[in-house]
Every structure is written in structure tokens, then in C-alpha cells.
Amino acid sequence: MKSNKKNLDAIIIGSGMGGLVTASQLAAKGAQVLVLEKYIIPGGSGGSFKRKGYTFDVGASMIFGFGEKGYTNLLTRALKDVNEYCDTIPDPVQLEYHLPNNFSISVDREYDKFIEKLTERFPHEKEGIKKFYGTCEKVFNCLDSMPLLSIEDISYLLKVFFKAPLSCLGLARWLPVNAGDVARKFIKDQELLKFIDIECFCWSVMPAIKTPMINAGMVFTDRHVGGINYPKGGVGKIAEKLVSGIERLGSKIRYRANVTEILLEKKKAIGVMLSNGEKIYADIVVSNSTRWDTFGLNQNKKGLIKNDYVPKSEYKWSETYKPSPSFVSLHLGVSKEIIDDKLNCHHIIVDDWEELENEKGVIFISIPSLLDSSLAPDGKHIIHAFTPSSICQWDDLSRDEYLIKKQKYYSFLVRKISKIIPNLEENIDHKEIGTPRTHRKFLGRFEGSYGPIPNKKLLGLLPMPFNTTKIENLYCVGDSCFPGQGLNAVAFSGYACAHKIGAKLNINNFKLPD
Numbered sequence: 001m002k003s004n005k006k007n008l009d010a011i012i013i014g015s016g017m018g019g020l021v022t023a024s025q026l027a028a029k030g031a032q033v034l035v036l037e038k039y040i041i042p043g044g045s046g047g048s049f050k051r052k053g054y055t056f057d058v059g060a061s062m063i064f065g066f067g068e069k070g071y072t073n074l075l076t077r078a079l080k081d082v083n084e085y086c087d088t089i090p091d092p093v094q095l096e097y098h099l100p101n102n103f104s105i106s107v108d109r110e111y112d113k114f115i116e117k118l119t120e121r122f123p124h125e126k127e128g129i130k131k132f133y134g135t136c137e138k139v140f141n142c143l144d145s146m147p148l149l150s151i152e153d154i155s156y157l158l159k160v161f162f163k164a165p166l167s168c169l170g171l172a173r174w175l176p177v178n179a180g181d182v183a184r185k186f187i188k189d190q191e192l193l194k195f196i197d198i199e200c201f202c203w204s205v206m207p208a209i210k211t212p213m214i215n216a217g218m219v220f221t222d223r224h225v226g227g228i229n230y231p232k233g234g235v236g237k238i239a240e241k242l243v244s245g246i247e248r249l250g251s252k253i254r255y256r257a258n259v260t261e262i263l264l265e266k267k268k269a270i271g272v273m274l275s276n277g278e279k280i281y282a283d284i285v286v287s288n289s290t291r292w293d294t295f296g297l298n299q300n301k302k303g304l305i306k307n308d309y310v311p312k313s314e315y316k317w318s319e320t321y322k323p324s325p326s327f328v329s330l331h332l333g334v335s336k337e338i339i340d341d342k343l344n345c346h347h348i349i350v351d352d353w354e355e356l357e358n359e360k361g362v363i364f365i366s367i368p369s370l371l372d373s374s375l376a377p378d379g380k381h382i383i384h385a386f387t388p389s390s391i392c393q394w395d396d397l398s399r400d401e402y403l404i405k406k407q408k409y410y411s412f413l414v415r416k417i418s419k420i421i422p423n424l425e426e427n428i429d430h431k432e433i434g435t436p437r438t439h440r441k442f443l444g445r446f447e448g449s450y451g452p453i454p455n456k457k458l459l460g461l462l463p464m465p466f467n468t469t470k471i472e473n474l475y476c477v478g479d480s481c482f483p484g485q486g487l488n489a490v491a492f493s494g495y496a497c498a499h500k501i502g503a504k505l506n507i508n509n510f511k512l513p514d
């Protein structure tokens with residue numbers, strides 16, 4: 001039965017960053033892997049696509065974990081482990097916020113500069129600001145001082161514990177804590193607490209009270225330590241280089257390979273079936289599809305696992321976490337002269353704090369060609385803007401209703417971007433509008449969701465599942481696994497998944513990483 005793929009150790013369903021890091025790590029350990037990607041390019045939400053001389057990032061464009069030092073720079077490390085390297089352009093400012101009550105502030109790479117600006121706005125909270133961001137730094141220092149590549153593997157955990165006992169204990173303390181609880185301990189000013197909310201929301205799509213402190217510690221410190229670094233040539237370069245590394249090591253990736261079923265025998269995963277009926281067998285199957293899509297949860301009837309075999313723990317997970325809203329996103333090619341060279345690359349607009357978690361409540365804007373001019377033809381810039389929107393707003397519309405709604409969102413986003421970039425509408429050379437339906441279709445993600453968010457306030461990261469599933473030989477990787485969304489977070493998930501599989505296949509390096 002295995003004749004079509006001899007000696008295949010693992011099949012990875014999906015080439016998102018989680019899937020690619022798992023595949024590249026396994027290949028680096030000497031395993032034979034096959035990545036099956038249903039779309040035509042690698043990277044999923046962390047890919048890039050080309051149109052008319054423009055290179056647009058599909059989703060992610062603010063990249064954490066891409067510095068040179070410490071242990072948390074997992075994207076840099078993942079590339080290095082397969083002998084690849086990505087040139088990056090350091091971004092001097094992570095992000096500029098445009099908030100209610102004429103509150104604008106940029107988060108500089110230089111920590112002291114940012115803290116000084118924030119303290120200028122909230123002088124009465126000088127101590128609270130220092131303590132909150134100082135606590136984030138402590139969490140980060142624990143993370144960054146040890147090679148924590150798996151939490152599931154107890155023998156590995158013990159090795160890490162002996163190397164860095166204090167960091168391990170420090171981290172364990174923050175695992176069940178949320179950033180909002182820490183912020184409230186030190187800060188009383190309501191506007192400043194709202195600011196901490198948007199600081200979290202812009203990457204976790206949750207206010208601080210539901211955002212795990214471990215993730216906040218990572219993001220709020222890495223941006224000043226490793227810094228935000230943009231990959232030259234577009235975010236998709238990271239995925240492309242991981243693919244090169246995987247192929248050079250003798251493993252393979254196939255595009256337009258849509259997995260429709262994970263094959264089971266005696267309740268163990270033994271391979272997959274593609275939409276053309278082809279069956280491919282391997283000792284291990286890894287799903288980089290979301291848990292909703294893998295297990296057919298939440299009435300998502302077309303799961304990859306047949307209904308009768310879906311573990312109860314997965315239904316329980318889907319009661320604890322729900323899909324966050326999707327986005328309407330706009331990719332524009334525009335005339336260069338309307339954008340000042342000194343404008344920051346990333347912006348966030350919130351006009352009303354009460355709308356933060358609602359449809360169209362936050363607008364994200366990125367202009368990566370300010371950092372890397374090769375992303376646009378001469379005389380042009382690219383803009384990527386997006387705003388949260390739920391699939392229920394877009395399903396069940398007639399074709400005409402759909403197109404009218406798309407046009408309304410387009411006008412809404414153009415109006416908002418024009419606050420930062422005047423004269424926009426008459427200077428657009430190219431436009432692409434994606435709705436939650438587009439994200440569902442092209443990213444293969446349940447409801448086009450950005451990722452899982454807690455149904456209610458939880459104990460930090462504690463309830464987030466690791467990579468092993470209750471089905472033998474089946475693993476999950478990506479943003480519906482510990483520690484959640486974001487390229488560096490899913491890279492961690494990829495490392496952890498490859499480590500767990502490596503332990504099973506007995507191919508892990510005994511030594512801890514340098």
C-alpha cells in the first residue's frame with residue numbers, strides 16, 4: 001500500500017509557517033517528509049503574492065522573532081537550521097497608533113524613547129508604565145535565556161530545567177496569567193488601560209484581559225531587543241527559503257495537493273487522501289490546517305477526520321476557544337509621491353474605544369515598500385489595509401449584494417487610510433479586495449478566521465493544546481496549538497511538533513541547541 005511513497009516518515013498537510021517549520025526541522029533531523037499544500041504558493045497567511053510588478057504580503061508583515069540573538073528568534077533559527085538566511089531590513093518603529101482623544105504615539109525600536117513618550121502622555125502613571133513593561137521584559141528574559149523547544153516532552157523539559165532552572169520557574173509562574181491582570185495591578189488610568197488593550201489586540205485580536213502574559217512578554221520586549229525586521233523581497237521569502245532548505249535535504253513539497261481525508265487504520269493515522277482520490281501513506285501525519293478544519297468542529301462538516309473518530313477532547317477545545325473574526329483586506333498599488341518617505345510603515349486607527357472588538361472597529365495599515373522599495377514598480381508604493389469582519393456578514397448574499405458590500409468596505413477603508421495618506425483615491429494604480437469568504441477559500445481557514453480566541457477569560461496559555469492529538473500518529477501544528485497566532489508563535493509550534501515527532505522516531509539531537 002505504501003508503494004507510491006517509499007520510506008516517507010511524515011506527511012505535513014499545509015505549508016503555513018507552522019507546517020514548514022515542522023517539515024524543515026524534521027528534514028534537518030534526517031527524516032523524509034512530504035508537504036502537501038492545496039494552494040499554489042507556500043506560507044499560508046505568511047506568504048506573498050505577485051500582481052503587475054507588485055509583491056503583496058497575504059497577511060503578516062510585522063515580523064517578530066527575526067533578530068540575531070537569544071533563543072526566541074525562531075524564524076532566524078529555523079532558516080539557519082536548513083542552511084538558509086533571509087536578508088532583513090530593520091524597522092525603526094514597530095507601529096504608530098492613531099487613537100481616540102487625539103492620542104497618537106509610535107512604538108520606537110528604542111525602548112526608552114517609547115517609554116518616555118508614553119510617560120509624557122500619562123505622567124501620573126510613570127511608575128505603573130515602568131512596572132508593566134518591566135514585567136513583560138522579565139517574562140521575555142525567561143523565554144530568551146533557554147532553548148525551550150518543547151513543553152510536551154518531559155525528558156527534554158528536565159534537560160532545559162537543569163540548564164536554566166530560574167528561567168523555567170519564572171516562566172511557569174506566568175503561564176496561567178493574562179496581560180490585563182498584570183496591567184491592572186500596576187495601572188489605574190482608564191485610557192492607558194485601553195492603550196494596553198490595543199497593544200494586545202493588534203496581534204492577539206483580544207483585549208489585554210484575555211491575552212496570555214507569555215505572548216505579551218514576548219511581543220512587547222522582542223520589538224525592542226531583536227526588533228521588527230522585514231524580510232527583503234516580502235514576507236513570503238521566509239516560506240520560500242524554508243521550502244528551498246526542505247528540498248535541498250531531499251524532502252518534497254507538492255502544490256495544488258488538497259487533502260480531503262486523513263486515513264485511519266485501527267484508530268491510527270496512516271496517510272492521507274487527496275481531492276483527486278490519490279492516497280499517500282506515511283508513518284506520521286501532521287495537520288497544519290486549523291483544528292476546526294482538521295476535526296470538523298462547530299458544525300464544520302467537512303473535517304479531515306471522519307466524524308466517528310473525532311476525539312472528545314477536540315469538541316471540548318472548541319467549547320473553550322472560538323474562531324476570531326476574519327478580515328476584509330485591501331491590497332493597493334499607489335503613486336509614490338502621495339506617501340512621505342518619513343511615514344512609518346505600520347499604523348493602527350481606532351476611532352472609538354467602545355468599538356474595539358466590533359466589526360470595522362480597528363483599521364490596520366502597512367506600507368512595507370517604505371522599507372523595501374523592490375516590492376513595487378518604480379514610482380509606486382504598496383499599501384495593505386485590513387479591518388475585522390465576520391463571515392456571517394458575508395455568507396448568504398446574492399452575487400450583486402456581495403459586490404455592493406465589497407465596494408462599501410473598499411470605500412470605508414480608503415476613507416480611513418486617507419486620514420494618514422491624503423489624495424489616495426485618485427492615485428490608485430492597482431487594487432485587490434479580500435473578504436472573509438476570500439480568506440476562507442484561499443487560506444483554507446474555517447470562517448476565514450485569524451485564529452482561535454478564548455470563549456471566556458481563561459488562565460493564560462494553560463488550556464491551549466500542544467501538538468499531540470488523541471489519535472495515534474496524528475499531530476497538529478499552527479495557530480490552533482500552543483502558543484497561538486503570529487509567525488513566531490507558530491514557528492514555536494513547528495519546533496515543538498518536530499521535537500515530539502523526532503523523539504518518537506528517535507532522531508532528535510541529544511544536545512540542547514546552542
Ligand SMILES: Cc1cc2nc3c(=O)[nH]c(=O)nc-3n(C[C@H](O)[C@H](O)[C@H](O)COP(=O)(O)OP(=O)(O)OC[C@H]3O[C@@H](n4cnc5c(N)ncnc54)[C@H](O)[C@@H]3O)c2cc1C
Binds near residue numbers: 038257259327485
Ligand atoms: C491579515 C493578517 C495579518 C497578520 N499580521 C501578522 C503580523 O503582522 N505578524 C505576525 O506575526 N502574524 C500576523 N498574522 C498571523 C499569522 O500570519 C498567522 O498566525 C500564521 O501565519 C498562521 O500560520 P499557520 O502555520 O497556523 O498556518 P496558515 O497560515 O493558516 O497556513 C495553513 C496552510 O495550510 C494549507 N491547507 C489548509 N488545509 C489544507 C488541506 N486540507 N490540504 C492542503 N493544504 C491545506 C493552507 O492552504 C495554508 O497554506 C496575520 C494574519 C492575518 C490573516
